[in-house]
Amino acid sequence: MSTPPTPLPDAHPSLWSVADDWVFLNPGSFGLRLQTVQARRGELLSQSESQPVEFLERTALPLHQQSLDTLAAFLGTDPARLGFVSNATEAIGAVLSSIGVGKGDTILIGDQVYGAVAAACEWLTRNGGQVKRVPVSLPVRSTSDITAAWKKAIADGATLAIVDHVTSGTAIVQPVSDIVSVCRDASLPVLIDGAHAPGMLELNIDAINADWYAGNLHKWVGAPSGAGFLWTADRHQSIVRPLALSHDVFESYQMAFAWQGTRDITPWLVVPDALMAIEQRWGWLALRQWQHDMACWAGERCAEAFGTEVADGTGGQCTGAMVSIALPADASSKFADRFALRDAIASRHRVEVAVDDQVGRWWMRLSFGAWNRPSDVDAAIDAMRDCLDRPVE
Numbered sequence: 432m433s434t435p436p437t438p439l440p441d442a443h444p445s446l447w448s449v450a451d452d453w454v455f456l457n458p459g460s461f462g463l464r465l466q467t468v469q470a471r472r473g474e475l476l477s478q479s480e481s482q483p484v485e486f487l488e489r490t491a492l493p494l495h496q497q498s499l500d501t502l503a504a505f506l507g508t509d510p511a512r513l514g515f516v517s518n519a520t521e522a523i524g525a526v527l528s529s530i531g532v533g534k535g536d537t538i539l540i541g542d543q544v545y546g547a548v549a550a551a552c553e554w555l556t557r558n559g560g561q562v563k564r565v566p567v568s569l570p571v572r573s574t575s576d577i578t579a580a581w582k583k584a585i586a587d588g589a590t591l592a593i594v595d596h597v598t599s600g601t602a603i604v605q606p607v608s609d610i611v612s613v614c615r616d617a618s619l620p621v622l623i624d625g626a627h628a629p630g631m632l633e634l635n636i637d638a639i640n641a642d643w644y645a646g647n648l649h650k651w652v653g654a655p656s657g658a659g660f661l662w663t664a665d666r667h668q669s670i671v672r673p674l675a676l677s678h679d680v681f682e683s684y685q686m687a688f689a690w691q692g693t694r695d696i697t698p699w700l701v702v703p704d705a706l707m708a709i710e711q712r713w714g715w716l717a718l719r720q721w722q723h724d725m726a727c728w729a730g731e732r733c734a735e736a737f738g739t740e741v742a743d744g745t746g747g748q749c750t751g752a753m754v755s756i757a758l759p760a761d762a763s764s765k766f767a768d769r770f771a772l773r774d775a776i777a778s779r780h781r782v783e784v785a786v787d788d789q790v791g792r793w794w795m796r797l798s799f800g801a802w803n804r805p806s807d808v809d810a811a812i813d814a815m816r817d818c819l820d821r822p823v824e
């Protein structure tokens with residue numbers, strides 16, 4: 432067993448919005464903010480609430496542009512290809528509704544797809560289209576196996592592919608550039624679901640060369656809930672619009688996204704504060720490396736404790752800031768569903784982890800932020816063992 436990574440310097444949990452009586456190992460579901468980012472957002476929100484016209488019609492305009500510019504530099508793209516939205520769900524919805532997915536369409540999604548994305552696709556194709564899943568078996572043994580699975584599925588024909596950059600419950604960093612290139616060869620448009628990637632991975636979105644890229648900023652960038660974006664390739668900008676169609680819908684892509692009705696846009700405006708705060712305190716590269724090391728170490732430790740394996744069977748090539756570990760095979764027979772196990776761990780131990788279900792096999796997902804310590808992983812193992820040993824209190 433490798434030694435645990437040393438905690439990041441100058442990373443006391445009190446810097447973050449995290450509650451001090453919880454072991455929080457799930458920023459992969461909903462991220463946390465640095466207190467300084469939270470405070471800046473609070474200032475902007477009170478300006479907005481005290482003189483909303485001054486704020487929304489005047490103060491916010493240059494801040495919005497500055498935020499887009501800073502985000503674009505961080506993501507490796509041009510601000511003209513970005514529009515802010517509330518979250519990845521909204522970004523994906525905007526693409527699906529703009530391109531008019533429905534009858535006669537076949538949408539390809541991965542079999543480890545996030546449930547809400549699968550549900551949106553099923554809904555839109557309920558009157559005649561179809562949703563097909565690309566099977567990728569676990570543990571993943573190589574990135575080329577993933578690309579090969581997509582290549583095989585694409586050969587049967589489809590109208591749209593939705594590919595996770597990082598899978599949700601199984602925490603696999605997928606080879607999106609290779610998958611996009613396979614899609615390009617088949618002239619198949621591809622939407623990357625990057626809900627987990629910004630912040631967790633170094634990104635150059637333009638170089639991925641997809642048609643659309645949907646991203647969250649509340650998970651791994653540390654911006655407030657309500658900050659996400661949609662990247663659209665230039666060739667599609669004339670048809671893609673946000674879900675909230677407003678005054679400027681007939682204007683450019685950029686203008687249509689800039690005003691989406693009256694809403695709280697302060698989460699968008701503090702994105703530069705979130706990016707800068709991490710860069711100044713640890714540097715994004717150092718933070719990512721530490722998160723990766725924690726995830727790899729935690730995976731090894733948990734797999735040994737449970738006598739199981741991690742979903743990324745490549746030795747860490749597909750691991751970012753989270754890791755999923757298989758639970759003992761009988762775990763799923765002990766609780767009504769995976770949420771009941773997750774909630775038992777939370778209510779009995781004040782430990783927050785995610786539990787995923789892949790066709791009846793359950794997985795524990797741990798995600799790491801700078802506030803975490805190796806002892807948090809032991810707390811998660813103990814809490815999981817207790818709940819599996821005593822499913823009923």
Ligand SMILES: Cc1ncc(COP(=O)(O)O)c(C=O)c1O
Nearest residue numbers: 518519520521545599624626647
């Ligand atoms: C892969 C993936 N896609 C989409 C989403 C949706 O994100 P949000 O709820 O922020 O829209 C999630 C959320 O965890 C996710 O993991």
